[in-house]
Amino acid sequence: MTTAPKTILLAAGGTGGHLFPAESLAAELIRRGHVVDLATDERADKYGRAFPARAIHIVPSATFGSKNPLALAKSALTLARGTAAAHALIGRVRPAVVVGFGGYPTFPPMFAAQFRGIPTILHEQNAIMGRANRALAARATAIATSFPRVERIGAGAEKAVQTGNPVRAMVLDAATRAFETPGAGDRLRLLVFGGSQGARIFSEVVPAAIAALPDDLRARLDIVQQCRAEDLDRTRSAFAATGVNVELAPFFVDLPARIAAAHLVVGRSGASTVAELGVIGRPSILVPLAISLDGDQAANARVLAEAGGAEVLPQPDLTPARLAASLAGFLANPARLAATAAAARAQGRPDAVSRLADLVLTIADGGKPVA
Numbered sequence: 511m512t513t514a515p516k517t518i519l520l521a522a523g524g525t526g527g528h529l530f531p532a533e534s535l536a537a538e539l540i541r542r543g544h545v546v547d548l549a550t551d552e553r554a555d556k557y558g559r560a561f562p563a564r565a566i567h568i569v570p571s572a573t574f575g576s577k578n579p580l581a582l583a584k585s586a587l588t589l590a591r592g593t594a595a596a597h598a599l600i601g602r603v604r605p606a607v608v609v610g611f612g613g614y615p616t617f618p619p620m621f622a623a624q625f626r627g628i629p630t631i632l633h634e635q636n637a638i639m640g641r642a643n644r645a646l647a648a649r650a651t652a653i654a655t656s657f658p659r660v661e662r663i664g665a666g667a668e669k670a671v672q673t674g675n676p677v678r679a680m681v682l683d684a685a686t687r688a689f690e691t692p693g694a695g696d697r698l699r700l701l702v703f704g705g706s707q708g709a710r711i712f713s714e715v716v717p718a719a720i721a722a723l724p725d726d727l728r729a730r731l732d733i734v735q736q737c738r739a740e741d742l743d744r745t746r747s748a749f750a751a752t753g754v755n756v757e758l759a760p761f762f763v764d765l766p767a768r769i770a771a772a773h774l775v776v777g778r779s780g781a782s783t784v785a786e787l788g789v790i791g792r793p794s795i796l797v798p799l800a801i802s803l804d805g806d807q808a809a810n811a812r813v814l815a816e817a818g819g820a821e822v823l824p825q826p827d828l829t830p831a832r833l834a835a836s837l838a839g840f841l842a843n844p845a846r847l848a849a850t851a852a853a854a855r856a857q858g859r860p861d862a863v864s865r866l867a868d869l870v871l872t873i874a875d876g877g878k879p880v881a
Contacts (some may be wrong), residue, residue, distance in 0.1 A: 516874045517545045519565070519605035521620055523613020523642075526705070528782045529561065531635060531863075532611045534676035536562045538867045547603050549596065551615040559635060569596050573614040592618035599651075600626055607631060607651075607875035612640045617696055624649045629873045632666075633866065635675050635781030637809035638662045642737055652879035654866055656781060656859075662804070671879045673866040674859025675785035677766075682860060684770035685790045689851040692773055698727065698841050701772035703736035703765065705780060705799075711828065712776065712797075713741045716832035717748035727841050728754060734768055736761065766790065771875050774840050779822075785862070788819065791855025793847050795836050800825040814861035820856030 518539055522532040529550070536546040540562055549562040551571055563779045570592035572585035583607055596619040600608070608623035609631045610616040623630050631650040632643045638661040639647070647653060647666040655663075659799035663670060692698055715736065720728060733756040737745045742758055749756045762768055766786060769775060775794040777783055780802075787794050796814065798807035814820040823836055859865075869879060 515543050515545060516606040516871065517547070517603060518870060519547050519549060519600065519603055519608045519619065519623070520611065521549045521569075521608060521616040522611040523551065523615045525613065527635060527782045528611045528616075529611045530678055530782045531676040531785075531866075532609075532631060533561055533757055534678050534863045535609065535633075535870070537679065538676075538863045539870065542637075542867065542871075544760065544871075547605070549599065549615070549619040561737060568597070569600055569615060569618050571615040571618055572637065581620065585641060589618060596622035597625065600628065600700070606665050607870055609633060609870055611635070612643050614642050617642050620646050620650075629663075630668070630874055631870060633673075633675075634660055634663070635785075636806040637661060637813050638804050638806045639666070640806065641804070651873050652869060654869055656849050656862075661809060664678050669867075669879050670778075671869055673869060674862025675781055676863035676866055677782070677785055677789050677860070680764070681766040681786050681789055684766035685858070685860060687770040687790075689791055689848060689855075690773070691848040693844070694872060696730070697772055698730045699773045700731055700733045700776065700837070700841075701768050701774070702733065702776045703762070704778050704797075705736075705783075709736050709738050711825070713737050713745040713748075715828055715830055715833055716776070717745065717752060719833035720749070720754055721752045721840055722830055722834035727838060728752060731755070731841075733757070734772075735760070763831065771816075778852050779807040779814070779820075781806075781810055784810045784814055785859070788814065788858030789860050791851050793840060793850035794822055795822045795833070795840070796820050797825055797828055814854065814857060817853055817857050819850060819857050820851075 519803050520532045522528040539546050547565050549567045549569045570588050572588035608628045610620040611633050626680045631652045632650045633645050633654045635656050637657045653666045653670045654673040655670050702712050730753045737758045739760045775792050779796040779798045795810040798811050811822045815822045
């Protein structure tokens with residue numbers, strides 16, 4: 511593999527699930543002496559840290575989320591403007607390869623790169639290929655996947671390489687902390703988080719589920735829970751009635767360290783969450799986001815659960831009584847906690863960023879993907 515410096519353009523939608531693996535790849539490519547630019551949307555500044563790139567380019571984009579003819583026409587016009595801007599951007603940056611991490615903001619730069627004949631790599635974080643990636647897959651040079659099998663990948667399977675989903679350096683740091691099996695009478699550390707779209711239902715259900723636990727388990731609990739800012743006061747009041755120690759916040763910049771400190775996690779099953787639970791190796795009760803497009807969160811959770819690394823609780827079944835039963839089933843059984851933690855860790859791919867960087871540089875040098 512060449513050591514000559516390359517310029518690589520990353521394209522990622524401005525959410526954590528897309529930006530976190532892109533951030534990890536950017537840091538690895540820079541460490542190897544290459545130059546990285548990022549094309550994204552205006553949401554990219556909401557995740558508590560600067561993206562490691564020479565430059566960040568905001569590219570107009572839109573999704574076809576409405577069937578209203580006027581809205582569809584407006585989206586099409588925005589995409590056309592974004593593609594023209596991305597075409598000009600690529601002419602200025604002259605990347606050796608463009609790597610897309612999904613989400614509708616990736617479409618203009620990836621499409622423009624393919625139109626210009628520049629090699630492109632899609633990274634699919636989920637166990638079901640996303641719509642933007644499906645639209646780009648036919649002309650992509652290679653497709654990197656997080657899971658061994660990806661639904662709806664179609665003919666793209668022939669150029670797919672499982673690299674895993676890159677995690678941030680802080681996740682790898684957190685993974686050095688071994689799981690601490692609680693002994694009789696030890697404190698039990700529970701972490702609850704749901705992401706920007708999925709935290710509200712946990713604020714509604716978790717306090718009632720904690721109240722329904724047996725007294726001996728509830729008395730030993732220390733809870734850290736993500737909570738929307740507008741729900742903080744109400745959730746704090748609900749927890750006060752249970753008497754448990756609880757820390758609430760809208761966002762935890764040090765979430766990987768919080769995962770590593772936990773005996774049990776309750777959360778959604780976005781691709782980054784599943785990857786981080788695997789690398790760090792922590793047992794979880796996963797509640798797939800019911801409104802996730804194409805059921806990708808359910809598919810992600812299913813992979814981890816089938817390996818013994820999680821329990822899946824579908825959102826329609828997320829009642830206080832059902833959640834309390836799941837919590838008690840773990841918290842009262844230290845051996846189950848330890849076994850589930852070990853199974854989750856066995857699914858982790860801590861070398862994913864190295865594998866993906868190798869693939870990117872192979873394609874940048876004119877090579878072919880090797881499964």
